[in-house]
Amino acid sequence: MSRKYPIIAVTGSSGAGVSVVRHAFENIFRRETNCACLATSGRSERKIQAAYIEGSSLHNMDRIAFQAAAAAAAKAGNNTFSHFGPEANHFDKIEEMFRSYGETGMCRRRHYIHSEAEAGKYNKHFGLTDLKPGVFTPWEDIEENSDFMVYEGLHGLVADAASNIDVGKYVDFGIGVVPVVNLEWIQKIHRDKTERGYSTEATVDTIMRRMPDYIKFITPQFSRTHINFQRVATVDTSNPFIARDVPSLDESFVVIRFRDLKGVDFLHLLTLIPGSFMSRANTLVVPGGAMSVAMETILAPVVHQMIENKNG
Secondary structure, rough: OOOOEEEEEOOOOOOOOOOOHHHHHHHHHHHHHOHHHHHHOOOOOOOOOOOEHHHHHHOOOOHHHHHHHHHHHHHHOOOOOOOOOOOEEHHHHHHHHHHHHHOOOEEEEOEEEHHHHHHHHHHHHOOOOOOOOOEEEEOEEOOOOOEEEEEOOOOOOEEEEEHHHHHHHHHOOEEEOOOOHHHHHHHHHHHHHHOOOOOHHHHHHHHHHHHHHHHHHHHHHHHHOOEEEEEEOOOOOOOOOOOOOOOOOOOHEEEEEOOOOOOOHHHHHHHHHOOOOEEOOOEEEEHHHHHHHHHHHHHHHHHHHHHHHHHH
């Protein structure tokens, strides 16, 4: 871990909604640009900058190559080949990226293109014309002078004993986004259908194929995170494969688990977030509609502390 170049890893399964935490950090960075902790360092005119890393960019094969590899694996009797496991990912590159950033504040990254809109953006950025959905962009250096690295994806704290990989040891602050599993599946089915054009049947097949790697490589990370945000629906999600819509934030609660209670002012949080309560000594429960407010309220002091550590 690094005081000078801290790394924040936001980890969640496919469809979990990790992007909401990125938005929370973006709001915090924007508000805190001129905060007192920066003013005392003589940097009050400089915005807080984060280098964002997309977990999907660290898969080791593009969409067509993955489909071919999955078909070949199934033909050979392996019906569990998935994006969740080491066979389809560069766990070593994630570890090296984190190590490099923690030591120097620099590393290289690329992007995975999900849509035509992203393809247009990255073709313009790289001066290319042949990038399309389902492929990776070229590698490039991240921006210089970033204050943090923020990773969002599947494997921000992953460990693989077989290859002696431990990504989590380089992470300064780990955040898990973990809806209860039926809600996670509903979110994934609806996202894949509306944004990526996949049928419900295709997404369910993917969920089933991923399950062994989900258990082995995804869920253990949530015991290593510093804080987990788990959304729990208050409507019936007992059959996620026939749900017509995703339960709204107002139809849910968010269970927030803190690993380390040091510095957490629960009384302050309970006062700031109406309708919140504590279910255990390390667990705060807030109304779903207050999830963004809760994230920003809880994570802002983390940002403050990291900046103080950098400048101390």
